[in-house]
Amino acid sequence: GNSVTQMEGPVTLSEEAFLTINCTYTATGYPSLFWYVQYPGEGLQLLLKATKADDKGSNKGFEATYRKETTSFHLEKGSVQVSDSAVYFCALSDNTGFQKLVFGTGTRLLVSP
Amino acid sequence: SQTIHQWPATLVQPVGSPLSLECTVEGTSNPNLYWYRQAAGRGLQLLFYSVGIGQISSEVPQNLSASRPQDRQFILSSKKLLLSDSGFYLCAGGGDVFSQPQHFGDGTRLSIL
Numbered sequence: 001g002n003s004v005t006q007m008e009g010p011v012t013l014s015e016e017a018f019l020t021i022n023c024t025y026t027a028t029g030y031p032s033l034f035w036y037v038q039y040p041g042e043g044l045q046l047l048l049k050a051t052k053a054d055d056k057g058s059n060k061g062f063e064a065t066y067r068k069e070t071t072s073f074h075l076e077k078g079s080v081q082v083s084d085s086a087v088y089f090c091a092l093s094d095n096t097g098f099q100k101l102v103f104g105t106g107t108r109l110l111v112s113p
Numbered sequence: 114s115q116t117i118h119q120w121p122a123t124l125v126q127p128v129g130s131p132l133s134l135e136c137t138v139e140g141t142s143n144p145n146l147y148w149y150r151q152a153a154g155r156g157l158q159l160l161f162y163s164v165g166i167g168q169i170s171s172e173v174p175q176n177l178s179a180s181r182p183q184d185r186q187f188i189l190s191s192k193k194l195l196l197s198d199s200g201f202y203l204c205a206g207g208g209d210v211f212s213q214p215q216h217f218g219d220g221t222r223l224s225i226l
Contacts, residue, residue, distance in 0.1 A: 043117075043220045045217070046216070089157065
């Protein structure tokens with residue numbers, strides 16, 4: 001079946017550091033890929049998405065590129081802020097009519113001033 | 114745009130008591146609806162999804178059930194809660210066409226004593 005693997009957390013960085021959170025997937029067909037962010041005590045918000053190979057999703061300084069050859073969708077940001085502290089989830093959708101999401105386990109990011 | 118409302122935000126229930134969590138959707142008609150659970154230290158797991166009124170699909174065997182009495186209403190229930198039902202429950206809507214991301218509510222934190 002479909003699955004998503006994320007790097008273990010927590011990831012601890014100083015403000016303005018470069019961020020990479022690794023995400024790889026296993027899927028049949030042509031899934032869409034997503035990054036969701038969960039701030040403390042809140043639900044999930046869509047951060048960015050990519051729907052086909054070589055697409056780059058970007059939002060709020062974050063970006064991720066859909067790499068079919070390596071089945072990866074790594075999240076990057078050039079300069080993190082304290083306000084970026086949250087849990088980040090990588091997910092895929094199988095693009096059937098049911099659009100069920102399969103999530104990774106999440107990676108907690110802690111940014112210190 | 115689509116908005117997902119969930120309540121209550123937090124709930125503390127004794128073992129063996131019943132449960133009813135409600136989710137409603139604004140801004141769209143005939144959405145796909147989903148219930149996810151996030152257990153402590155684990156990722157998000159899809160529990161149920163619904164593509165229409167009265168249509169419920171269960172993803173994992175469990176102590177919970179779901180119902181969709183109206184187009185924009187999705188209810189998660191249990192007749193007798195177990196300790197293992199503790200977690201953060203998230204309702205999501207959307208994803209009814211290819212590549213469309215799901216939108217999440219703010220979640221309900223359920224603690225079983």
